[in-house]
Amino acid sequence: MEAASDAPEAWFALDQDGRRLTLGGAWVTAQSAQLDEALRNQDWSGRGDVAIDARGLERLDSAGAWLVLRTRQALEAAGRKVSGLDVAPAHMPLLKAVEGTRPNEPYVSRIPPGFRGRLYRIGRATVHAGRQGWEMLGYLGRVTVEAVEAVVRPARNLRIPAIFHQIEETGINALPIVGLLAFLIGIVLAYQGADQLKRFGAEIFTINLLGVGVLREIGGLITAIIVAGRSGSAFTAHIGTMRVNEEIDAMQTMGLNTVETLVLPRIIGLVIVLPLLTFYSDVMGLLGGAFMCYFQLGITIRVFLRQLQDAVSLNTVLVGLVKAPVFAFVIALVGCYEGFKVERNAASVGLLTTRSVVEGIFLVIVLDAAFSVMFSVLGI
Amino acid sequence: MMESGGDQDDVVIRIRGLVTGFGRKVIHDHLDLDVRRGEVLGVVGGSGSGKSVLLRAIIGLVQPREGTVEVFGRKVGEVEGSQMRRLEMRWGVLFQEGALFSSQTVAENIQVPLREYTKMSQELMDEIAAVKLNLVGLPPDTAHKYPSELSGGMKKRAALARALALDPELLFLDEPTSGLDPISADGFDVLIRQLQKSLGLTVFMVTHDVDSLRAVTDRIAVLVDRKIVTGTIGELRKNPDPWIQEYFSGTRGRAALAGMET
Numbered sequence: 001m002e003a004a005s006d007a008p009e010a011w012f013a014l015d016q017d018g019r020r021l022t023l024g025g026a027w028v029t030a031q032s033a034q035l036d037e038a039l040r041n042q043d044w045s046g047r048g049d050v051a052i053d054a055r056g057l058e059r060l061d062s063a064g065a066w067l068v069l070r071t072r073q074a075l076e077a078a079g080r081k082v083s084g085l086d087v088a089p090a091h092m093p094l095l096k097a098v099e100g101t102r103p104n105e106p107y108v109s110r111i112p113p114g115f116r117g118r119l120y121r122i123g124r125a126t127v128h129a130g131r132q133g134w135e136m137l138g139y140l141g142r143v144t145v146e147a148v149e150a151v152v153r154p155a156r157n158l159r160i161p162a163i164f165h166q167i168e169e170t171g172i173n174a175l176p177i178v179g180l181l182a183f184l185i186g187i188v189l190a191y192q193g194a195d196q197l198k199r200f201g202a203e204i205f206t207i208n209l210l211g212v213g214v215l216r217e218i219g220g221l222i223t224a225i226i227v228a229g230r231s232g233s234a235f236t237a238h239i240g241t242m243r244v245n246e247e248i249d250a251m252q253t254m255g256l257n258t259v260e261t262l263v264l265p266r267i268i269g270l271v272i273v274l275p276l277l278t279f280y281s282d283v284m285g286l287l288g289g290a291f292m293c294y295f296q297l298g299i300t301i302r303v304f305l306r307q308l309q310d311a312v313s314l315n316t317v318l319v320g321l322v323k324a325p326v327f328a329f330v331i332a333l334v335g336c337y338e339g340f341k342v343e344r345n346a347a348s349v350g351l352l353t354t355r356s357v358v359e360g361i362f363l364v365i366v367l368d369a370a371f372s373v374m375f376s377v378l379g380i
Numbered sequence: 381m382m383e384s385g386g387d388q389d390d391v392v393i394r395i396r397g398l399v400t401g402f403g404r405k406v407i408h409d410h411l412d413l414d415v416r417r418g419e420v421l422g423v424v425g426g427s428g429s430g431k432s433v434l435l436r437a438i439i440g441l442v443q444p445r446e447g448t449v450e451v452f453g454r455k456v457g458e459v460e461g462s463q464m465r466r467l468e469m470r471w472g473v474l475f476q477e478g479a480l481f482s483s484q485t486v487a488e489n490i491q492v493p494l495r496e497y498t499k500m501s502q503e504l505m506d507e508i509a510a511v512k513l514n515l516v517g518l519p520p521d522t523a524h525k526y527p528s529e530l531s532g533g534m535k536k537r538a539a540l541a542r543a544l545a546l547d548p549e550l551l552f553l554d555e556p557t558s559g560l561d562p563i564s565a566d567g568f569d570v571l572i573r574q575l576q577k578s579l580g581l582t583v584f585m586v587t588h589d590v591d592s593l594r595a596v597t598d599r600i601a602v603l604v605d606r607k608i609v610t611g612t613i614g615e616l617r618k619n620p621d622p623w624i625q626e627y628f629s630g631t632r633g634r635a636a637l638a639g640m641e642t
Contacts, residue, residue, distance in 0.1 A: 028547065029494075029498060029508075029546050029547045030498065032498070032500060032504065032508075033498050033499040033500045033501070033504070036500065036501060036503075036504040037501070061547035061579070062511055062512070062515060062544070062547050062579060063508050063511070063547060065511075066507060066508065066511045070507070093577055093578040094578045094579060094580075096578065097515055097574070097575070097578040097579070098511055098514070098515065100514060101507075101510050101511045101514040102510065102514070102520050343528060344528055345482035345483070345526070345527065345528045346482045346483070347482055347483040
């Protein structure tokens with residue numbers, strides 16, 4: 001009955017009549033994987049009392065001690081009476097310390113398997129999304145009230161230096177990336193447009209396409225998406241890290257209003273900055289288009305400008321720009337809101353930062369669609 | 381001295397001529413220290429005296445400028461990768477803030493080293509996690525909780541359970557009782573002593589807590605002036621060094637040691 005003969009370093013053996021279980025070798029963590037398997041496969045059924053003799057163990061650690069005790073339980077579960085467990089005196093304290101371990105029941109997920117589980121998940125996600133929307137609405141209300149208060153009594157509540165800091169951080173520092181991307185988008189748009197329109201001999205209308213496309217939609221949308229990725233995430237990460245460090249709690253106990261000190265400067269700063277960034281991005285996008293028109297279609301700057309003047313009016317520019325403050329408000333609101341929801345663990349900051357960017361971009365595009373519908377109804 | 385074979389087995393950590401520092405600042409200046417098998421050594425010293433740096437130098441997180449650190453007769457920092465792994469399996473470290481992985485449950489935290497170094501089945505690993513939790517005195521249902529759901533004292537115990545996952549022979553504790561209330565701290569002291577006895581551990585404990593020193597340690601190493609002075613509490617109290625005198629005879633020290641004045 002040599003069950004663990006392939007593991008010479010830790011072994012156990014039942015004698016002929018199955019009345020005596022001898023344990024030997026080193027019952028330690030390193031051996032426990034093989035030992036565990038052998039012990040589980042062992043058939044413990046039989047008749048009469050069993051004595052466990054563990055005096056011959058060379059080494060024993062807590063994993064081994066657990067296996068010894070579990071073996072005793074297994075014997076008892078098989079209907080055998082364990083008449084004794086002999087161990088060397090040196091191993092006694094360890095066995096005593098491990099005794100009393102109640103292996104806890106495996107974690108049972110509350111989600112049932114199969115179709116019902118899927119329904120459960122959908123339901124949970126829906127409730128979660130609804131609650132999130134409701135909370136965000138509440139947050140919007142609070143921020144609005146505080147913002148109005150701040151505007152009504154600006155001397156006390158408005159933190160001018162903080163606003164300027166945000167303008168620098170989210171606006172001026174974003175100029176290179178926004179400029180470059182808008183320029184490239186302009187190039188792409190002009191190139192693709194020219195390619196298609198050439199078939200009709202209507203290359204010149206590339207400029208119309210570019211002007212309307214960039215000024216009405218693309219310029220604002222690209223800028224908002226970049227800012228959501230750049231600044232929305234920064235808001236969440238910054239406020240979230242402050243939460244992890246208990247700085248937010250410290251501010252509250254000092255009587256500082258966190259909306260006033262952290263949220264409003266960010267929202268106001270971004271609302272000021274995003275229209276400016278959008279205008280800058282419009283200009284860069286047109287420049288990129290003009291650049292491409294010059295090299296691809298041989299249209300000079302003078303012709304480009306004349307055609308552009310025909311194609312777009314001031315209204316086109318304004319329609320693009322009027323959306324920017326709304327985008328800015330939503331991006332900043334989501335960024336700050338998610339930041340305040342961070343919990344005190346490392347994963348939370350990353351999770352909520354991701355969520356803030358995704359929600360920010362999602363809301364920006366949804367709002368853009370809503371604006372399009374509204375403008376078409378109004379006939380603008 | 382270093383070659384004497386007789387006590388080779390009994391010295392678990394042997395530090396000779398250790399020099400560490402950052403930039404132009406020297407933290408340890410040719411420091412010698414032996415930690416013997418089965419003892420609990422407490423390391424004390426003022427803030428910035430390099431207690432934690434010493435611990436980190438022993439476990440190989442800080443590269444010494446000079447000198448050698450031998451653990452179980454092997455030179456830390458000079459042994460090859462797989463040898464180092466084998467060495468690391470023989471010690472467990474409890475970091476100051478616990479350093480539990482926050483994205484994993486307590487049971488998963490304990491199972492990290494098991495999964496890495498052994499081929500245990502999930503079933504056995506769950507059982508082992510329960511054994512370790514029992515050893516450190518945590519209720520079984522802690523296994524499925526996340527570190528953020530635990531109190532400070534429970535976090536330390538859970539981190540200790542993880543440090544014990546591979547049944548190490550040597551345990552490093554970095555300020556195990558800091559941040560705990562006196563009752564939890566006492567409980568932790570008792571726990572360390574119990575575990576040390578039942579598991580036959582050697583313990584290297586950095587601490588600020590004079591109560592812990594009295595309750596748990598066999599010997600104390602004091603870091604003063606970039607050197608180390610070792611001895612029992614009784615021996616150290618006779619040491620003329622002003623910092624040591626201040627430490628053991630100051631108000632806090634005296635109060636904590638009052639019970640020893642038999």
